[in-house]
Amino acid sequence: MDTSVSASAEAPLKILIADDNQTDRMILSAIVKKMGHAVVTAEDGLVAVEQFKAEQPDIILLDVMMPNMNGQDAAVQIKQLAGEDMVPIIFLTSLQDAQDLAACLDSGGDDFLTKPYNKVILQAKINAFSRMRRMNSTLTKQRDVIRANNEHLMHEQEVAKAVYDNVAHSGCLDSPNLKYMLSPFSVFNGDVLLAARKPSGSMHLLLGDFTGHGLPAAIGAMPLAEIFYGMTAKGFNMADIIREINMKLKNVLPVGIFCCACMVNLSFRKQEIEVWMGGLPDYYLYRSKTGQLENVASSHLPLGVLSSHAFDATTQKFKLDLGDKFYMWSDGIIEARSPQGDLYGEPRLQSVFKNNQDPEQLFDEIVHDVNHFVGESGKDDDTTLLEVTMIDEANLGKAAIDLTSGAVNGPTDWRMAYSLRGDTLKTFNPLPVMLNILHDVPTLRSKSGELYTLMAELFSNALEHGVLGLSSELKKGPDGFARYYGERSKAMAAMTEGSVEFVFDHRPTEKGGSLLIRVTDSGKGFDYQKNIDNQFKSEGYSGRGIPLIRSICESIEYKGDGNIVEVVIKWQTDIS
Amino acid sequence: MAIGTSTNGNELKIQVEGRFDFSAHQEFRDAYEKADAGVGAYVIDMANATYLDSSALGMLLLLRDHAGGDSANVKIVNCNPDVRKILTISNFEQLFAIE
Amino acid sequence: MSHLNLDEINELKDIMEDGFGELVEAFIADSEEKLSALHDALAQGNATRVGELGHSLKGASGNICAAALADIYKQIEHAGRDQNLDGVADMVSQAEAVFQEVRVELQAL
Numbered sequence: 001m002d003t004s005v006s007a008s009a010e011a012p013l014k015i016l017i018a019d020d021n022q023t024d025r026m027i028l029s030a031i032v033k034k035m036g037h038a039v040v041t042a043e044d045g046l047v048a049v050e051q052f053k054a055e056q057p058d059i060i061l062l063d064v065m066m067p068n069m070n071g072q073d074a075a076v077q078i079k080q081l082a083g084e085d086m087v088p089i090i091f092l093t094s095l096q097d098a099q100d101l102a103a104c105l106d107s108g109g110d111d112f113l114t115k116p117y118n119k120v121i122l123q124a125k126i127n128a129f130s131r132m133r134r135m136n137s138t139l140t141k142q143r144d145v146i147r148a149n150n151e152h153l154m155h156e157q158e159v160a161k162a163v164y165d166n167v168a169h170s171g172c173l174d175s176p177n178l179k180y181m182l183s184p185f186s187v188f189n190g191d192v193l194l195a196a197r198k199p200s201g202s203m204h205l206l207l208g209d210f211t212g213h214g215l216p217a218a219i220g221a222m223p224l225a226e227i228f229y230g231m232t233a234k235g236f237n238m239a240d241i242i243r244e245i246n247m248k249l250k251n252v253l254p255v256g257i258f259c260c261a262c263m264v265n266l267s268f269r270k271q272e273i274e275v276w277m278g279g280l281p282d283y284y285l286y287r288s289k290t291g292q293l294e295n296v297a298s299s300h301l302p303l304g305v306l307s308s309h310a311f312d313a314t315t316q317k318f319k320l321d322l323g324d325k326f327y328m329w330s331d332g333i334i335e336a337r338s339p340q341g342d343l344y345g346e347p348r349l350q351s352v353f354k355n356n357q358d359p360e361q362l363f364d365e366i367v368h369d370v371n372h373f374v375g376e377s378g379k380d381d382d383t384t385l386l387e388v389t390m391i392d393e394a395n396l397g398k399a400a401i402d403l404t405s406g407a408v409n410g411p412t413d414w415r416m417a418y419s420l421r422g423d424t425l426k427t428f429n430p431l432p433v434m435l436n437i438l439h440d441v442p443t444l445r446s447k448s449g450e451l452y453t454l455m456a457e458l459f460s461n462a463l464e465h466g467v468l469g470l471s472s473e474l475k476k477g478p479d480g481f482a483r484y485y486g487e488r489s490k491a492m493a494a495m496t497e498g499s500v501e502f503v504f505d506h507r508p509t510e511k512g513g514s515l516l517i518r519v520t521d522s523g524k525g526f527d528y529q530k531n532i533d534n535q536f537k538s539e540g541y542s543g544r545g546i547p548l549i550r551s552i553c554e555s556i557e558y559k560g561d562g563n564i565v566e567v568v569i570k571w572q573t574d575i576s
Numbered sequence: 577m578a579i580g581t582s583t584n585g586n587e588l589k590i591q592v593e594g595r596f597d598f599s600a601h602q603e604f605r606d607a608y609e610k611a612d613a614g615v616g617a618y619v620i621d622m623a624n625a626t627y628l629d630s631s632a633l634g635m636l637l638l639l640r641d642h643a644g645g646d647s648a649n650v651k652i653v654n655c656n657p658d659v660r661k662i663l664t665i666s667n668f669e670q671l672f673a674i675e
Numbered sequence: 676m677s678h679l680n681l682d683e684i685n686e687l688k689d690i691m692e693d694g695f696g697e698l699v700e701a702f703i704a705d706s707e708e709k710l711s712a713l714h715d716a717l718a719q720g721n722a723t724r725v726g727e728l729g730h731s732l733k734g735a736s737g738n739i740c741a742a743a744l745a746d747i748y749k750q751i752e753h754a755g756r757d758q759n760l761d762g763v764a765d766m767v768s769q770a771e772a773v774f775q776e777v778r779v780e781l782q783a784l
Contacts, residue, residue, distance in 0.1 A: 021731055022701045023738040030690050065730065094734060116683075116737055119690060211630040255641045256634030260666070279666040301667045305637065310646070 013037045013130060016057035018048035018074065019092060020066045028061055028092075031119050035126065045069025052078050052087075059129055061113070063092045064104060072107040079108050086136035088129035092117075157215065164218050167225045171196040175203070176395060177266075179363040179387040183332065190217030191330050191384040192259075194225055196232040201393060204232045204241070205264040207386055208303070209280065209330045211257050220259060220304070223248045235512075238265040239313035240446055242276050242303070246311050249304030258304040262328050265315075268393035273326055274315045278302045281334055282346075288323035288359050293350065296326075308445070320390040323359065332383035333366075339375050348373065363387040412441070412508040419501035425463070426492055431455055434502060441506060443513060443571055450552045451569075457545040458519045458565060459500065464488060466521030466563050467498035498522050512572040514554075518564065525561025579603045586616040593624040596632040604635050608642060618643055623654035628662045640671060651675065678777045683740040684784065699781045702739045706732060706774055713751070713767055717760065725763060726755025732770070741777045744770065 015037050017028045022043075029039045040055045042048040044066045052060070060078065064071040075089050091104045091112040104112050110129065113122055173180055173195045182193055190210030197203050206228055210217040224245050231241045242263050249259055260279030267274070277283065279302030285294040300312055320326075336344040352369050356362050363385075370383065416437065420430055435452055438444045444451060464470045468491040474484040498521075505516040549556050553567040579600065580591040590607045592600070608618065618639065622628075640648045653675045655663065663674055688695045709732050716724040729752030736745035747770045754763050 021734050021738075022705050023698060023735045026694065026698050026701060027687070027690065027738055030692070030694055034690070065727075094730075094737075115734065119686075211634050256631075256638040258634070258637070260630075281665050298665055298667060301670055305671070 013058040013126070014040060014055060015126070016040045016042065016048065016051055016055065016060045016062075018042040018045070018051070018060065018066065018071070019063035020044055021063075024063065024092070027117060028122075031117070031122055032061075032126070035123055037126070045071060045074035048074045049077050049081070052081060058087070058133060059126060060087060060089045061092055062089050062109070064095070072104070072109075075108040084140060086133050088133060090125060090129070160215055160218065164221065167222055171229065172203070176397070177203075177389040177391045178205075179389075181367055181383060181385040183383055190221070190259075191332075192221045192224065193384055193386060194228050196229055198232055199235045201268060201396075203264075203266040203268070204228065204238065205266065205328070205386065205388060206261060207280075207328045207330065207384065208259045208261040209384075210259045211302075216257070220249055220253050220257065223252055224259065224303075236443070238263055238274055238276065239315060240443060243308070243311055243313045243445060246303045246306065247308045250307060253304045258302040260298075260302040260331075262298075264326065264328070264388065266388060266390070268391070268396065271320050271322075271390060272317055273320050273388075273390070274317050275326075276300065276313065276315045281331060283329070284327045284353070285318060286325040286327065286353065286359070286362070287321070288325070289321060291353075291356075291359075293353055294318075308439075313446070322390055322392060324390045325359065325362065326388040327366075328386040328388070330384040333370060333385060336370055336374050336383060338373050344370060344373050412506065412513060415503070415505045417501060417503045419499055421499040422497060425467070425498055425500060426495060430502070431459060434504075438504070438515075444506075444515065447569070447571075454549060454552050454567065454569075455502075455517070457549060458517065458567070459502075461545070461565070462500045462519045462521035462523075462563075464491075465526070466523035467500060468492065468495060469523055509570070512570070514568055514570045516566060516568050518566045520560070520564045523563050525563035528558040528562045579607045581607050581611065583611070583615075586614055587619060588615045588617070589619040589621055591621040591624065595627045596622075596625050596635075597627065597629045598631040601631070601635060605638070608639055615643075617649040618651070620650065620652045621654050622652060622656070622659050625656070625659055628659050633662075633666055633668065636668070636672065677780060678741050678743050678773060679780050680740045680742060687740060688784075695784075699739070699784070702735055703778055703781070705735055706778075709735075710767075710771060710774065717763060717767060720760060722755045722758045722760050724755070725760060726752050729753075729755050736777075739777070739781065741773075744773045744777055747773060 015032050017025055017032070017039060018041070019025050019028070020043050025041050025043070029041065032039050040051055040057055042051045046068045048060070048062065048066075049069070051057070062071045062075060066074075071091060075091075078087065078089065088110045089108065091109040092115070093101070093104060093112055094115045095101060095104075096114070101112055101114075111125055113125065171194050172178075173193065175195065178195060180193060183191060190208075190212060192206070192208035192210070194206040194208075195203065206224075208221065208224060210220050227245050227248055228241060231244060236244075242261075245261075253259075258279070262275065262277045262280055262283065264276075265274040273285075275283075275296055277296065277298040278300035280298050282295045282297050285296055286292075287294065296316065296318075299314070299316070306312075333349065334344060334346060338344075348369065349366065352366050353362065356365060366385065418430060418434055420428060431452065434455060435448060438451055439448060465472060468488065470484065470487055470491060474487060475481060477483075500522070501520045503516075503518040503520075505518075507514055507516075546556070549567060552569065554570045556565065556567045558565050578593040580593070582589045582591075588608065588611050590604070592604075596604075608615075620636070620639075636650075636652070640650055643650055651673045652663065652668075655674065660674070663669065663672075668674065687698075691698050709728050713725065713728045713732070716728060729748050729750075733745050733748035733752055736742075736748055747766055751763055751766050751770065754760060754766070
């Protein structure tokens with residue numbers, strides 16, 4: 001068996017041997033060269049340092065006692081020159097005392113080799129240090145890659161923050177009736193604060209608090225802000241906007257990510273505030289006359305949780321006097337922590353209000369109190385606070401309507417025809433499909449219940465009274481409905497030809513929009529009376545749900561042979 | 577934060593101990609994803625939960641989604657006042673049965 | 676009586692291969708030089724220098740597997756470090772004598 005340590009399979013190293021004795025140098029060189037490594041020698045400490053600079057050895061064998069500069073001093077200099085690079089130094093010593101040996105290591109050596117030199121041990125140590133050196137080199141490279149990636153990420157976040165600031169904190173936050181405090185790190189805590197004037201002069205505000213932190217939380221703010229600004233500028237009402245935002249976030253955000261939000265419509269003309277809150281702690285309404293605080297609570301789930309059909313856009317309305325204030329915040333205020341770890345909490349906040357002498361100082365007092373509480377720990381980084389005051393609209397200045405931001409969601413000027421014929425008319429219910437298309441129009445979304453009722457009525461009229469020719473007279477009497485539906489089944493089974501066509505014509509108007517629905521059936525029609533005041537009193541009209549239709553539509557008109565009916569729905573988008 | 581699970585028929589009970597926050601993410605998910613198929617009802621026992629944050633709310637939403645969304649049967653029980661308050665502010669009783 | 680440990684010498688030959696002869700030459704030249712310096716240092720009463728030279732010669736002798744010779748140098752080294760040169764002259768003479776014998780043995784290998 002070969003008792004010698006085989007030369008390692010890795011690349012040959014360069015080893016510096018520093019010893020003032022020639023025989024030592026010769027023997028050590030022979031051992032090291034036999035391992036397949038290259039050798040560089042030095043006869044004292046000074047030369048050792050010079051050789052290190054010149055030759056960049058991988059490992060150093062260093063005698064302790066040498067003239068001109070001893071081993072320990074040489075070791076200190078070499079380690080300094082090596083810097084981050086790991087260059088193992090093995091002291092050569094005839095010392096036996098444990099304390100002396102330890103002192104060698106303390107001075108900067110990595111190991112020692114005692115005389116007489118044991119070839120096997122020296123080779124094993126060289127191999128071990130070679131492995132350590134390679135590992136150190138790998139770690140350093142990995143660290144450098146990580147460091148570069150990290151710098152890259154930090155830079156990207158700065159860019160993201162710049163974009164975010166342009167989107168998420170703009171609008172008319174500098175209006176005279178608003179005071180706000182915004183965390184400088186809001187990219188990282190997902191807070192959004194938006195303010196914009198409507199064409200009517202009212203002011204929309206939105207405070208949003210996305211779950212999570214960092215870029216994922218901030219990304220949801222983009223579509224939210226686009227919708228808010230775009231629809232506000234076009235005069236859409238608050239309920240439509242919040243519904244639209246919820247739908248967008250529900251589509252865009254993964255399950256589990258949502259946005260707690262408060263949206264406000266401040267109407268100066270009506271001296272009223274309208275509030276929608278989802279998932280946020282209580283906000284305060286401050287009455288300037290009495291100094292009293294009223295709690296306004298969230299009654300909704302956060303945005304992005306519910307699908308459109310389940311979403312509730314119901315708002316709370318409060319009349320305001322001049323000088324009344326509404327306070328909105330992210331949970332960073334209530335949950336701010338002192339250096340000792342205490343929570344700021346509601347009681348402290350309420351006492352700021354109680355002790356206040358001048359309402360115009362309230363905002364500053366709150367900010368000051370929170371900052372004071374939080375102290376040096378700087379945890380106020382997470383706070384967003386907004387104070388909204390009801391003022392005279394004359395003091396507000398003109399609304400600068402920003403029409404450049406955001407596309408209007410949904411089409412406003414379009415026409416669509418949809419008809420069913422023959423067997424399809426017998427078996428297929430067209431209402432869900434058509435409602436789906438109408439659903440694409442933001443303002444019609446809030447009317448989807450009414451529209452469904454309306455279209456169901458118009459369709460059943462067209463199909464049953466028109467195509468099938470059933471008389472609504474059949475419905476009268478105690479067995480009326482049973483008889484009617486019996487006849488209906490028979491007539492449906494017998495039908496071979498027939499058609500019902502829906503035409504939708506949607507147009508924007510000065511104040512909002514209008515939707516015309518025309519339903520044409522292939523039946524014989526009926527003798528409708530062209531009445532100037534449209535009383536719809538003749539027999540032929542009964543059972544056609546006219547009162548219901550009239551409650552929804554602006555107008556209803558029969559045309560042709562009575563087999564065409566036209567209804568018009570109109571709406572105003574900016575009345576508040 | 578520790579998660580314990582137990583099964584009773586087709587009902588899976590998940591016990592949350594300590595702080596229910598982002599660090600619990602993987603454990604909580606594993607608790608319901610790795611359960612046997614055929615679980616029809618979920619009970620989240622908060623008796624030993626001390627704290628709930630928004631990422632925990634997110635995790636509950638994920639569970640609800642996994643359990644069938646609108647048709648899910650998920651109950652949250654034994655909430656202490658702090659936990660209850662957070663669930664109330666978020667109006668989560670509109671999505672979960674809370675006791 | 677051999678001053679050299681033959682097992683160790685064989686191992687050394689194994690390590691040095693063709694360089695063994697050179698090693699012997701180096702040892703001899705080095706020893707002669709340092710022994711001369713030792714005389715000088717002794718004459719000057721430079722105990723520190725005596726200690727250093729003793730240390731160096733000890734090491735070299737140990738390398739060449741001449742343990743007994745190394746021992747003598749060790750005593751010289753300690754005396755020098757202790758700053759006590761009494762009796763060192765005798766040690767040096769002894770060392771020289773043993774060195775000559777070692778030299779003969781080495782050159783005979």
